[in-house]
Amino acid sequence: MDYFDSEDQSLPPEQLRKLQTNRLASLVNYLYENVLFYRNKLKHCGVKPGDINSLEQLQDLPFTIKEDFRDNYPFGLFAADLEDVVRVHASSGTTGKPTVVGYTKQDIDLWSRLAARTLACGGGSANDVVQVAYGYGLFTGGLGMHYGGEKLGATVIPISSGNSRQQLQLMEDFNTTLLCCTPTYALQLLETAREEGIDFHSLPLKTGFFGAEPWSDSMRQSIEQRMNIDALDIYGLSEIIGPGVSSECLEKQGLHIFEDHFYPEIIDPVSGQPLPEGEQGELVITCMTKQALPLLRYRTRDITSITREPCPCGRTFARMERVRGRTDDMLIIRGVNVFPSQIEAVLLEIEETEPHYQIIVKREGTLDELEIQVEVNRKLFTDAVKGLEKLQQKINHAIINTLNLRAKITLVEPRSLKRHQGKSQRVIDHRT
Numbered sequence: 543m544d545y546f547d548s549e550d551q552s553l554p555p556e557q558l559r560k561l562q563t564n565r566l567a568s569l570v571n572y573l574y575e576n577v578l579f580y581r582n583k584l585k586h587c588g589v590k591p592g593d594i595n596s597l598e599q600l601q602d603l604p605f606t607i608k609e610d611f612r613d614n615y616p617f618g619l620f621a622a623d624l625e626d627v628v629r630v631h632a633s634s635g636t637t638g639k640p641t642v643v644g645y646t647k648q649d650i651d652l653w654s655r656l657a658a659r660t661l662a663c664g665g666g667s668a669n670d671v672v673q674v675a676y677g678y679g680l681f682t683g684g685l686g687m688h689y690g691g692e693k694l695g696a697t698v699i700p701i702s703s704g705n706s707r708q709q710l711q712l713m714e715d716f717n718t719t720l721l722c723c724t725p726t727y728a729l730q731l732l733e734t735a736r737e738e739g740i741d742f743h744s745l746p747l748k749t750g751f752f753g754a755e756p757w758s759d760s761m762r763q764s765i766e767q768r769m770n771i772d773a774l775d776i777y778g779l780s781e782i783i784g785p786g787v788s789s790e791c792l793e794k795q796g797l798h799i800f801e802d803h804f805y806p807e808i809i810d811p812v813s814g815q816p817l818p819e820g821e822q823g824e825l826v827i828t829c830m831t832k833q834a835l836p837l838l839r840y841r842t843r844d845i846t847s848i849t850r851e852p853c854p855c856g857r858t859f860a861r862m863e864r865v866r867g868r869t870d871d872m873l874i875i876r877g878v879n880v881f882p883s884q885i886e887a888v889l890l891e892i893e894e895t896e897p898h899y900q901i902i903v904k905r906e907g908t909l910d911e912l913e914i915q916v917e918v919n920r921k922l923f924t925d926a927v928k929g930l931e932k933l934q935q936k937i938n939h940a941i942i943n944t945l946n947l948r949a950k951i952t953l954v955e956p957r958s959l960k961r962h963q964g965k966s967q968r969v970i971d972h973r974t
């Protein structure tokens with residue numbers, strides 16, 4: 543099949559491995575020569591330029607972690623001179639300084655290609671109109687998908703996030719076919735459309751490219767049905783490049799990792815040891831071809847698994863399953879491990895609720911308390927109290943059955959929980 547960059551994405555496995563091995567070897571030489579931080583680390587592991595000739599040797603190389611960015615703030619990990627860096631982005635850390643990333647002209651070109659691949663994974667081409675409703679600015683979502691759209695030759699609407707009424711109006715007037723935003727923002731657009739009496743079934747929108755935060759397959763089904771589109775999961779992180787690290791194709795059977803540039807591994811997050819194919823663990827990425835900020839074995843903290851089973855779409859790249867959460871957003875409640883996305887999946891199965899919820903965790907005495915606030919759909923809210931009580935019990939049972947955890951379920955009015963235009967904040971943990 544012929545689509546943007548199709549040749550690179552359908553390399554036979556042996557050729558891909560050879561390319562990766564060569565790129566890994568060059569990367570190690572490049573890092574040794576250009577980044578003091580890595581030279582010290584490599585020396586410590588006894589690795590010199592020229593030592594790498596197989597992918598298996600990767601396991602002996604050191605990891606890079608988020609704290610390394612903080613310790614080398616702002617530009618200490620850059621491998622290129624600032625003179626050659628044409629752009630920086632940053633993501634806010636949970637504590638203190640933001641994580642700063644840089645791009646040379648060549649890096650921007652690579653990023654644009656990878657974001658264009660992402661759009662092409664959903665059938666995008668030069669004939670499309672792309673509405674980029676990710677935030678523009680230091681966040682990589684907006685500009686990343688923007689350059690991808692242009693690289694593809696499509697028509698880009700750089701509207702950024704927010705202003706939902708205008709989003710819908712332009713969607714109608716400019717015949718938007720591809721929509722890029724967070725899944726939470728897609729929900730908000732649906733809500734505004736309902737208020738404005740706009741029916742997505744009458745719009746030419748075909749595909750949504752939703753990412754930057756965890757979401758569930760049930761949420762996908764709900765959005766697809768109500769927007770009358772294919773909703774694809776797209777993944778990336780600033781440290782690696784931004785959006786354009788991996789993307790679902792229309793088969794929707796996991797996200798193809800663009801592994802000619804980003805070599806993936808799955809490790810046990812506790813021991814750091816590599817895990818076999820198919821097992822769930824922390825995703826580690828080696829960024830082999832960037833100039834300004836190539837990274838060795840970056841620990842993403844995102845939990846997923848990888849398969850190399852062939853995909854009917856013909857892309858030969860490995861696929862990762864939907865990220866269910868991060869090692870650092872897994873909640874431990876009364877000893878039970880819970881990802882917020884698991885709670886979401888339960889709630890979305892219950893048709894009387896809206897896909898807007900908030901998870902609150904507190905400690906009462908020595909015991910953890912989990913409260914789930916969820917919006918009830920309009921019709922039920924006007925019904926008798928008895929109906930609400932029954933619904934509360936139904937949700938409680940579903941949570942106990944799936945997560946083996948008792949929660950306090952609070953039903954709230956439609957539209958009463960806070961809305962987010964970018965990444966949502968589903969969890970408030972008062973214990974930390």
Ligand code: DLL
Nearest residue numbers: 633683753754755756776777778779780784785865
């Ligand atoms: O969120 C880049 C991006 C923009 C990806 C637009 C997709 C679309 P950061 O702000 O650095 O970069 O946040 C990266 O967000 O480590 C994951 O924890 C989470 N994340 C990103 N995409 C997904 C996804 C951008 N599809 C962090 N599913 C990552 C789950 C995701 N989590």
